Amino acid sequence: MQLLLIHSDYIEYEVKKSTPVAEKIEDSFKQGRLEEALTAFIAVEKVDEANVEGAISKAVEEIRNVATQVKAENIMVYPYAHLSSDLSSPKAGVAVLKGIEDALSGDYTVKRAPFGWYKAFKISCKGHPLSELSRSIVPDEPTGKESSSCGEAVKEEVVSEALKAESTAKSYWHVLTPDGELHDAATFDFTGHDNLGKFVDYEISKKRAVEKAPPHVELMRRLELADYEPGSDSGNMRYYPKGRLMKSLLENYVLEETSKVGAMEVETPLMYDMNHPTLKKYLDRFPARQYSIESDKRQMFLRFAACFGQFLMNHDMTISYKNLPLKMVEMTRYSFRKEQRGELVGLRRLRAFTMPDMHSLCADMEGAIDQFGKQYNMCIAVLDKIGIKVDDFEVAIRFTREFYNENKDFITNLAKTVDKPVLVEMWDTRFFYFVLKFEFNFVDALAKASALSTVQIDVENADRYDINYIDSDGSANRPVILHCSPSGAIERCIYGLLEKEAMKAEEGGVPMLPLWLSPTQVRVIPIADKHMDYAMLVADKLNCRVDIDDREDTVGKKIREAGREWIPYVVVVGDSEVESGTVNVTIRAESEPKKPVKVEMSPDELNARIAAETEGMPYKGLCLSKMLSQRPKFL
RNA sequence: GCCUCGGUGGCUUAGGGGUAUAGCGCGUCCUUGGUAAGGACGAGGCCGUGGGUUCAAAUCCCACCCGAGGCUCCA
Numbered sequence: 010m011q012l013l014l015i016h017s018d019y020i021e022y023e024v025k026k027s028t029p030v031a032e033k034i035e036d037s038f039k040q041g042r043l044e045e046a047l048t049a050f051i052a053v054e055k056v057d058e059a060n061v062e063g064a065i066s067k068a069v070e071e072i073r074n075v076a077t078q079v080k081a082e083n084i085m086v087y088p089y090a091h092l093s094s095d096l097s098s099p100k101a102g103v104a105v106l107k108g109i110e111d112a113l114s115g116d117y118t119v120k121r122a123p124f125g126w127y128k129a130f131k132i133s134c135k136g137h138p139l140s141e142l143s144r145s146i147v148p149d150e151p152t153g154k155e156s157s158s159c160g161e162a163v164k165e166e167v168v169s170e171a172l173k174a175e176s177t178a179k180s181y182w183h184v185l186t187p188d189g190e191l192h193d194a195a196t197f198d199f200t201g202h203d204n205l206g207k208f209v210d211y212e213i214s215k216k217r218a219v220e221k222a223p224p225h226v227e228l229m230r231r232l233e234l235a236d237y238e239p240g241s242d243s244g245n246m247r248y249y250p251k252g253r254l255m256k257s258l259l260e261n262y263v264l265e266e267t268s269k270v271g272a273m274e275v276e277t278p279l280m281y282d283m284n285h286p287t288l289k290k291y292l293d294r295f296p297a298r299q300y301s302i303e304s305d306k307r308q309m310f311l312r313f314a315a316c317f318g319q320f321l322m323n324h325d326m327t328i329s330y331k332n333l334p335l336k337m338v339e340m341t342r343y344s345f346r347k348e349q350r351g352e353l354v355g356l357r358r359l360r361a362f363t364m365p366d367m368h369s370l371c372a373d374m375e376g377a378i379d380q381f382g383k384q385y386n387m388c389i390a391v392l393d394k395i396g397i398k399v400d401d402f403e404v405a406i407r408f409t410r411e412f413y414n415e416n417k418d419f420i421t422n423l424a425k426t427v428d429k430p431v432l433v434e435m436w437d438t439r440f441f442y443f444v445l446k447f448e449f450n451f452v453d454a455l456a457k458a459s460a461l462s463t464v465q466i467d468v469e470n471a472d473r474y475d476i477n478y479i480d481s482d483g484s485a486n487r488p489v490i491l492h493c494s495p496s497g498a499i500e501r502c503i504y505g506l507l508e509k510e511a512m513k514a515e516e517g518g519v520p521m522l523p524l525w526l527s528p529t530q531v532r533v534i535p536i537a538d539k540h541m542d543y544a545m546l547v548a549d550k551l552n553c554r555v556d557i558d559d560r561e562d563t564v565g566k567k568i569r570e571a572g573r574e575w576i577p578y579v580v581v582v583g584d585s586e587v588e589s590g591t592v593n594v595t596i597r598a599e600s601e602p603k604k605p606v607k608v609e610m611s612p613d614e615l616n617a618r619i620a621a622e623t624e625g626m627p628y629k630g631l632c633l634s635k636m637l638s639q640r641p642k643f644l
Numbered sequence: 645g646c647c648u649c650g651g652u653g654g655c656u657u658a659g660g661g662g663u664a665u666a667g668c669g670c671g672u673c674c675u676u677g678g679u680a681a682g683g684a685c686g687a688g689g690c691c692g693u694g695g696g697u698u699c700a701a702a703u704c705c706c707a708c709c710c711g712a713g714g715c716u717c718c719a
Contacts, residue, residue, distance in 0.1 A: 091647095143645095188657085222712055228653090239692090239710065344719075349645055352717055364719050448719090461719060498719040537676045562677090569680035583678055595679070605679065642669070644655060 010057050010064050010105070011092035012071060012144040013050040016079045020048045022122050022130035030099035031125030042122050047072070047081035048132060051109070052092035053102040056147055060102060065108035067146045073115065075142060086121040087130075088356050091580030099125060104394045156235060165333040182213050183433040191252070191423040194432065202430055207456040208403040209432055224454055224511035234503065235356060238413065244353040244360030246500070249643045251528035258361060258526055260340050261627040265366045265497060266391050270383070272336035272367050277318020279343070283308040283474035287474055288317065300345045300360075311345035315366035315574075316492070320474040323370065328478040330372055332485040333488065334380050338367040344498075344615045356504035357459055370471075370478065370488035376427065377466050377489040378419060378445075384493045385423060385447060388462035391495045392449060394626065396523040397505050404431035404451040409439045416445075423447065428441050442469040449497070453508040454515065461505065466490075510575075521575045521597050525626035528633075530619060531555040532576045534567045534590075536583035543587045547580065551614040553619050554630065558637045568595075576631050578615065585607070 021042035022036075049072050076084060086109055097105070098354035103124045110121040182194035184205070194213060199206030199462055200479045229235045234252030234304040238245055240519040248256060264274060279290055283301065286296060300311040310316065318336050327333060332470040343361040352358050369384070389399060404427055406420060411437060413420060450458040467490040471477070475518040477485040488568035496502050510520035523532060541559060548555045558567045564581065571579045579595040586592055591609050610618075633640050 217667055226712085237711075243710075346718080348718075349716070351715075353646075354712080358718065362719065366719090463719070475648090478652090494719060496719090499719055534679085535679055539676080561675095562683060564673095566681055567679090572680060579679080581679065585678090593678085603680085607679075642654070644669095 010068055010146040011052040013089065013092055014072065014075050014142045014144070015048045015050070015130060015132060015137060016075075016081060017046055017048055018133040018241045020046050020085045020130065020132045021237055022128045023120045024123060024126040024128050026127040026627075028125045028127065031122055032099075032103055032165075034123045034126075035583075038123055041084050041085075041122060043083045043118070043120055043276070044084040046085050047076050047079060047102070048085040049109070050089035050092060051106060052090055053097040055097050057105060057156055058097050058101045061104055061108065064105055064110060064146060068105070068109050070618065071144050071146065072109070072387050073116075076117065077311065080305050082116075083118045084113055084120075086113075087121060088122060088124045100519060104302045107415055110588050111383070125391045138254050154295065163396060179269075179437070181410075181435040181437075182209070184187070184209070184430045184437065185421065185433045186430045187425045187428055188419075195474050195529070197430070204400075204452045205403045205430055205432065208405070208450055208458045211452075211456065211458040212405065212432060212434075219336055221455070222459070223357065223508065225353060225357070225507035228507045229356055229503070230644055232507075235500075236644070242347060242360060243350060244358070244379050246356070246359065246361075248374060252503075254528050254632040255503060255522075255526050256499050256631060258629060259496070259502055260342075260363065260365070263391060263496045263499075264338065265627065266313050266387065267338040267365065267367050270336065270633055272338040272369075272388060274335050275319065275322065275339055277314070277322065277339060278542065279345075280304075280309040280311050281317055287321070298347055308598075312343050313339070313346045314364065314597075315339040315341045315494075316346075316368070316470070319366075319368050320470060320476060320490075323368075323476040326475050328370065328476075328488075330486075332479055333370060333372045333478060333492075334376060335370040335488075336367060338365060340365050340499075356500045356507075357457075357508055358566055359498070359500055362501070365496060365499075367491075367493045367495065369491040370476070371491065371494065372478070372480075372486070372488060377491055378416065380491055381445065381464055381466055382422070382432040384491065384495070386426065386465045388449060388464065388559075389427070389494070395496060395502050395506070396526070397451065397461065397502065397509065399427050399429070400452050401509055403458065403494050403513075404429075404447060405450055405460075406431055406445075406447045407434040408445040409436050412444045439468075442467050443492075444468055449643075451501075451505040451508070454512045457502060459504075461501060462495055463491075463497065464491060464493045468491055517602065519597060519600050519602060521577055522620065523606065525623040527554070527575065527577050529554055529556050529574065529576050529631070531578040531580055532571045532574075532613070533557045533580045533582060534558070534564060534571070536581065538589060540582050540584075546583050547582060547592055547612055548635065550616070551619075553623075553628075554632075556631060556637060558631070560638045572597075580615075603612075637640055 017265060019042060021040070023040040024224040051068070053064070071349065072084065086106055087114065088102065088106055096102070106121060106124060112120050113119045155598045184192045184194050184197040186192065194209055199209070202524070206212055229252070232251065233249045234255060235246045267455045268274065283289060284307070302309050302311070319339065319587045322337070340363065342363045344366070345361050348358060353360065369380050371380055392402065393399070404423070405424060408420070443465040446463060448460040448463040450460050452458050471487040471490055476488060479490050480486050506522060510522070514520040523529070531551055533544045534556060535541050535549050535557070544557050548557055558571070568579065568581070575597070577597045578593045579597070581595070582592060591611055592615060593607060593609050595607050
């Protein structure tokens with residue numbers, strides 16, 4: 010059953026026309042109005058037919074809960090078929106609706122709109138945070154507190170128990186300064202911390218300033234990195250050679266970093282059985298978020314992170330306390346989340362994305378906190394190397410009050426590490442699977458925030474997946490699990506880089522990608538045909554991704570195009586270079602608009618410079634042919 | 645998913661019931677060039693898809709698909 014609950018100043022309806030499934034009604038029933046009402050728009054679904062009573066009681070429980078929270082005394086039960094594409098039979102529908110009406114009518118003033126009629130209605134929604142809520146109900150589902158699982162995607166659809174907790178456990182918003190002071194977020198002075206202010210606005214008051222397309226959407230296409238794929242589902246992109254190269258480098262880099270901290274790389278399936286006992290309950294609760302596919306007679310769903318596969322693997326493993334902390338990582342290509350259509354934007358939010366997902370099994374909370382601190386620092390370092398600096402993101406730390414009181418110094422240190430104020434969200438009780446989490450949020454050109462790196466301390470899933478380790482005394486214990494995505498989604502890192510450079514260009518700077526990620530690192534432009542041999546000689550001497558613009562165009566035009574491609578080093582060779590054996594290099598990083606910085610140097614000097622700049626970062630060769638005349642255009 | 649706006653050669657776009665605009669890119673030719681667009685000619689279009697209205701639809705109407713913004717949400 011699908012429920013849409015609207016707390017309204019009033020609701021009124023009037024029947025217009027009957028449909029073939031219309032119930033017979035008296036004239037008095039043909040219109041109705043309720044003041045200060047909670048309206049429950051309801052679509053009864055096929056699954057409800059299996060247990061009509063169960064569906065009724067679950068729905069009634071939900072409605073009562075919300076009515077209590079919003080202090081509504083009047084309830085309108087309103088059949089609304091459009092909430093579902095899998096409707097029950099009309100007979101079952103009417104039975105459920107009547108059942109709900111009867112069950113509620115003792116304690117509330119209840120009206121029910123007739124079933125099977127076209128109706129005109131007017132509703133005035135109050136617009137407060139709880140005034141619009143939706144619920145999916147599946148009858149006969151055990152209630153319990155296994156309310157969530159790995160991955161942030163579950164937040165919205167967390168089962169009723171957790172939702173109840175969320176509504177009562179209100180969020181306390183603070184700003185934590187490096188001196189350990191906890192300020193009220195509402196009254197904090199954000200002067201000098203503009204981006205944090207934007208982020209806090211985005212998080213708390215949900216304020217949106219601008220109404221234009223994000224710059225990275227045009228850039229990802231113009232730089233021939235990525236594009237929409239009309240032949241697939243929305244949010245599933247195609248990546249051209251340059252985009253694939255960048256992704257590949259980023260993926261390799263993050264995996265290398267996790268390997269350095271001892272993570273074992275594994276690979277787990279993309280799809281799982283919906284009826285697997287451990288996963289089933291969870292999935293019944295969050296079907297809307299999943300891509301589900303039918304495979305012969307089995308119902309499968311696509312993973313939205315690596316948690317499933319890794320936890321199932323952990324479950325089967327024999328783990329000693331000597332192996333802890335035990336880390337596993339996978340570069341999930343892809344993680345799938347069936348986000349709502351309106352939420353998809355360019356590379357910022359996708360339905361299929363590449364995310365490093367590392368899990369650390371720790372002996373106890375003490376060990377988990379120690380790891381949390383280390384991984385916090387690793388995330389900062391990883392983003393920094395990728396090209397997203399501490400100044401480019403804002404930190405959010407979320408925890409329970411209890412956790413804070415026991416670990417004040419630790420939390421304060423997190424703010425000290427980044428040496429700037431951070432946003433804090435605190436809850437009185439825990440209603441997610443974690444007790445502590447942080448994210449680094451990139452704030453883009455349009456003041457929108459999106460999460461990159463994150464680490465969470467998970468205190469539920471070891472139990473759910475029955476994961477244990479053997480302690481020194483021979484007893485089996487539950488580990489505490491950390492979820493960590495050191496960089497966040499790879500596509501989102503690219504989005505961040507593009508947005509950052511777009512902002513730089515806006516402010517009069519020259520945009521470019523980090524050298525180690527630039528698809529072409531050096532472009533050689535021969536002035537005339539007779540300089541081609543020397544151009545090839547130079548290209549051979551350079552140990553990097555170097556290409557040659559051998560097309561029939563003027564030098565001016567080739568320079569211009571190299572600039573539009575954000576190429577870090579542009580080398581022009583003509584008679585004088587051939588004679589001196591040098592190259593004339595335009596250094597983009599040091600240039601200003603209309604003011605290129607040109608330096609004459611030897612190929613060896615250029616090599617040394619590039620080697621120093623890309624030291625320690627992964628390398629791959631050119632992703633397109635060396636000669637520009639031989640390259641196809643992708644756009 | 646809901647609301648608003650949009651979809652015209654590969655890309656960016658003009659137009660808006662009756663031969664479809666231009667620029668870039670592409671091809672051929674001329675030009676052999678020194679740091680952000682040299683010149684000429686040419687090819688290329690089921691005007692997002694499907695219905696409807698009309699003598700006639702790219703144009704008006706409806707539905708759907710895709711994109712952008714808002715709500716919501718997140719890696």
